[in-house]
Structures are given as C-alpha cells and as structure tokens.
Amino acid sequence: MRRFGRDRSATSAIEFALVLPVALALLLGGMELGQELAAARKIVRVARAAADLTSQVAQISTSGVTTVLNAAALTIAPLPTAPLGIIVSEITADANGNTTVTWSKASNAVALTAGSTVSVPQGVVPAGTSAILGQAIYAYTPTFGSAFIPSQTLNSKIYMSPRLSATVDLQ
Known part of the structure; x- marks a missing residue:
C-alpha cells in the first residue's frame, strides 16, 4: 500500500484528464463568441x-431594389445567406412627426406594410422629411455546442437620408 501512495508517475496524466474538458469548453466557447460577434458586425454591414x-438614387425600380438587396446580401460572406432577411423601406414623417412607411421591399423577409405607422427613434426622421430604413435579420446558429447554446436572431437597423432628392420614388 505504501508503494501506491508514493507513486507519482500518473499524476500529470490524471490532472490533464481533469483539466482537458474545461479547457476545451473554454476554447470552443471563446471561438463561438468570436464567430457570433463577427456575424453581428456583418449584419450591420448588410443593413448599411x-x-x-438605396439612398443614392432619386428613383428606383422594383428590379433595382432587388439588385440592391442581392448586393447587400453579398456583404455577409463567408456566412451562409439562407438565414438572412433584408428589408429596405422609405419612411416619411408628416408635419406632426408621425412616421409611416411609404414603400418597402424585402428579400427572405416580410416587407413593412405601406401606410403603416413605424416607430423611429426621436430626431432620426425630422418632420416633413423622409429616410431610407435598411434592416437585416439573421438567424445565427452556433457552429459548436448548438445542443447547449440556442440559436440567436441578430438584427440591425440603419436610417439614411436620401441624397439626390427629398424622397426615393419607387417606380
């Protein structure tokens, strides 16, 4: 019995076996967090x-909006585009500052209803003006540990003023 108490030859192996699962969990968790943060940054790029x-033209056709949505989707590479939804809309504020949707088009998402009221942060769309709203929605699924970490829905909204005219007319 005394011999086993003094034998230290497998101590390192036992410590390694105890620490390995924790170290792997930290490594994979850190990698997953980094990938999700990168995906969140890419979603902002898509909306922008x-x-x-869209804000760079005075008028745009439906096919032009489709081209814009397809181009915006390319900025998410190398992430898959299947879980990506993009909405581009024109928001108009009346003289009282009430904001409504003038027009809206979407790719892999539901467009906003024209004429519906939309909530906009104070001061973003001044009374009597319009703004272009770009939205991106992404259903992010973790690469590692999807059994433990639930899927996340990443969202981004960007407001921009039309550049060449007061509004962007949809033809």
Whole structure:
C-alpha cells in the first residue's frame, strides 16, 4: 500500500484528464463568441449597404431594389445567406412627426406594410422629411455546442437620408 501512495508517475496524466474538458469548453466557447460577434458586425454591414445603395438614387425600380438587396446580401460572406432577411423601406414623417412607411421591399423577409405607422427613434426622421430604413435579420446558429447554446436572431437597423432628392420614388 505504501508503494501506491508514493507513486507519482500518473499524476500529470490524471490532472490533464481533469483539466482537458474545461479547457476545451473554454476554447470552443471563446471561438463561438468570436464567430457570433463577427456575424453581428456583418449584419450591420448588410443593413448599411441596403440603406446606402438605396439612398443614392432619386428613383428606383422594383428590379433595382432587388439588385440592391442581392448586393447587400453579398456583404455577409463567408456566412451562409439562407438565414438572412433584408428589408429596405422609405419612411416619411408628416408635419406632426408621425412616421409611416411609404414603400418597402424585402428579400427572405416580410416587407413593412405601406401606410403603416413605424416607430423611429426621436430626431432620426425630422418632420416633413423622409429616410431610407435598411434592416437585416439573421438567424445565427452556433457552429459548436448548438445542443447547449440556442440559436440567436441578430438584427440591425440603419436610417439614411436620401441624397439626390427629398424622397426615393419607387417606380
């Protein structure tokens, strides 16, 4: 019995076996957090691209909006585009500051209803003006540990003023 009490030859192996699961969980958790943060940044880029490209014209056709939505979706690479939804809309504020949707188009999402009231942060769309709203919605599924970490829905909204005219007319 005394011999086993003095034998230290497998101590390192036992410590390694005890620490390995914790170290792997920390490593994979850190990697997953980094991937989700990168995806969140890309979603902001998608919304910005949709609003920016739309705000650069005085009028746009339905096919032009489709081209804008397709171009905005490319900015999410290398993430898959299947769980990505993009909405681009024109929001108009009346003289009292009440904001309504003038027009809206979407890709893999539900467009806002024209004429419906939309909530906008104070001061974003001054009374009597319009703004382009770019929205991106992404259903992020974790690469590692999806059994333990639930899927997240990442959202981004960007407001931009039309550049060439007071509004962007949808043809």
